[in-house]
């Protein structure tokens with residue numbers, strides 16, 4: 685595997701606040717890696733640290749197997765906040781200024797404007813752009829250096845549904861062109877739609893990391909209702925569930941790997957019980973995320 689970013693035991697404290705708390709994670713080349721967490725969980729601080737904008741309290745990180753410095757920084761395109769563009773200049777003019785700063789040939793401007801689908805509005809003044817177009821111009825600006833890695837902090841914040849869809853499609857397109865993407869978001873849906881890998885931060889701590897496609901696996905829920913008094917005990921006796929939750933007369937079994945709703949039905953039948961409700965629920969990332977956070981709350985008490 686080709687590790688692009690390796691973070692080891694990274695911490696950033698602001699007085700008593702542990703904005704980032706002993707964080708270790710790796711991002712491989714080609715990943716679209718989502719850093720998911722509620723507001724204040726340390727996403728922006730993590731990104732600021734790995735971009736050398738914020739000094740860490742302790743811990744280390746490496747880009748491309750090297751200590752992060754000016755040379756590695758050139759291989760990374762980042763949008764942390766809305767970059768400042770000149771309102772009375774056009775998209776092209778603004779990007780040419782960025783070319784001057786980054787020492788990139790002007791020929792790149794037309795190329796990146798095409799990628800972000802702003803070529804038709806390239807000669808309009810920045811102040812006439814919609815929020816979505818402004819964000820796409822930011823992405824174009826970050827693409828000028830043809831970076832290997834793109835870092836995006838809450839890229840769809842404040843956009844309308846169409847703008848959100850356009851930015852998400854663009855991120856996927858950029859990922860398909862071979863770039864590694866690291867994206868911070870508090871939106872589960874966004875991570876699920878765009879990312880291949882993700883981690884969850886809570887109060888600066890890493891509480892989960894994995895593949896987005898694995899999220900549903902091993903987390904089959906089966907809802908059961910039956911007219912039996914001791915249904916909880918009966919279901920526990922099956923050994924098929926890792927957890928059983930009761931809400932009124934409905935029992936939700938979180939199934940161990942390999943067990944199905946049909947097996948629950950068969951088991952109940954053998955116990956002389958007819959289920960009057962047996963429904964399969966696959967867990968979404970959202971539910972899993974909320975459970976992870978709920979579990980973490982419990983674990984810390």
Ligand SMILES: Nc1ncnc2c1ncn2[C@@H]1O[C@H](COP(=O)(O)OP(=O)(O)OP(=O)(O)O)[C@@H](O)[C@H]1O
Pocket residue numbers: 698701702703704721722723724725726727728729730870
């Ligand atoms: N410069 C600072 N001084 C003091 N505390 C800070 C500073 N920057 C961040 N924090 C605190 O560190 C914690 C993590 O903040 P951070 O902005 O990294 O979280 P986040 O997950 O990006 O949240 P958001 O999505 O709201 O920006 C928060 O409690 C925040 O108040």
